Amino acid sequence: MLNNKKIIRAFAPATVANVSCGFDVLGFAVDQPGDEVEIALNASAEVVIKSIVGDKGRLPLQADKNTAGVAVMSLLNALGLKQGVEITLYKNLPLGSGMGSSAASAVAALIGINYLLGEPFQKKDLLPFAMEAERVACGAAHADNVAPSLLGGVVLVRGYDPLDVVDIPLSGQLYCTLAHPNIELKTEDSRQVLRQNIPLKDAITQWGNIAGLVAGLMKPDYDLIGRSLKDVVAEPIRSLLIPGFNEIKDAAVKEGALGCGISGSGPTLFALSKNYSTADRVGRAMQLQFLKHKLNSEFYVSEVNRKGAYVIAEAVTA
Known part of the structure; x- marks a missing residue:
């Protein structure tokens, strides 16, 4: 059992799942925002969540019910270790923001x-442990948030049996605006409103948009990206849960965004732009529209993150 007296601080970024047409x-x-952890080994055999800062007391401190704790326990089990860990x-x-919290x-x-632990796993091999944590959070071990948060960039989850995650090479610059209104939507509630059967016409439209978006990102072809950021499966229904959605989306495009949609299950909206100044202007326009619907909001602007999660700092305890 290790007790190396190191404290590691690590960061993992927010994510945009679905990206309009790519549902699941x-x-x-x-780049921002994101969550951070401080983590240390000790001589016990337990994984413990020491404290949580910023959740207003809402998240469980029990390690087996907290995604950070579950992920660590899953990794230790894979290594056959009974190791004490403090988080x-x-x-x-x-x-409940739709940003992959x-x-x-x-x-x-x-x-x-x-x-x-000396990096017994390569970064990509950590993905199954993160997916187990997602199973605890929302009942399904999906990868469309954990994969990009871990690996960075634009990620395609081609399949789960076996797990097949593909990096989409991103050519050119692409900036994301995230506009988060001060309301909460639970993932399970957003999934319950979805149709269980999709007309073939809609499925064909969606497939074409996914292929167009991937091609547009790889070329790059900004006009193709914009034409492809359209969702005919989830957005028409989920948008009803977000006050002023259509006006906000229209305002974003009017200010120069390539396209705008729901980030994950919402209520955060995302928009993609070719440069920072446009993305910032788009964020202010989206924020103004939320205010018209009596909703305060904050917005974030950054390039698409190509780095993923990383260690911020290392310290040694006394």
Whole structure:
């Protein structure tokens, strides 16, 4: 059992899942915001969540019910280790925001514990442990948030049996605006409103948009990206849960965004732009529209994150 007196601080970024047309199969990471953890080994045989900062007391401190704890326990089990671990979680991502909050906590913890143990796993091999944490959070071990948060860039989850995650090469610059209104939507509630059967006409439209978006990102072809950022499966229904959605989307495009849609299950909206100044202007326009619907909001602007999660700092305890 290790007790190396190191404290590691790690960061994992927020993510945009679905990316409009890529429901449950596409996602990308942003630079900010994101969750952080401080993690240390000790001589016990227990994984403990020491404290959580920023969640207003809403998240469980029990390690087996917290995504950071579950992810670490899953990794240790894979190694056959009974190792004492102490975790402090800094929740910078709002809960129920559609920005991959549960995923970021799990990924940051995995980056930290893997570093402390001498990196027995390559980064991509941490993904199954993060997916187990997502199973606890929302009942399904999906990868469209954890994969981009861990690996960075734009990620395609081609399949789960076996797990097949593909990096989409991103040519050119692409900036993301995230506009988060001060309301909460639970993932399970957003999934319950979805149709279980999709007309063939809509499915064909969606397939074409996914292929167009991937091609546009790889070329790059900004006009093709814009034409492809359209969702005919989830957005028409989920948008009804977000006050002023259509006006906000129209305002974003009017200010120069390539396209705008729901980030994950919402209520955060995302927009993609060719440069920072446009993305910032888009964020202000989206924020103004939320205010017209009596909703305060904050917005974030960054390039699409190509780095993923990483260790911020290492310290040695007394």
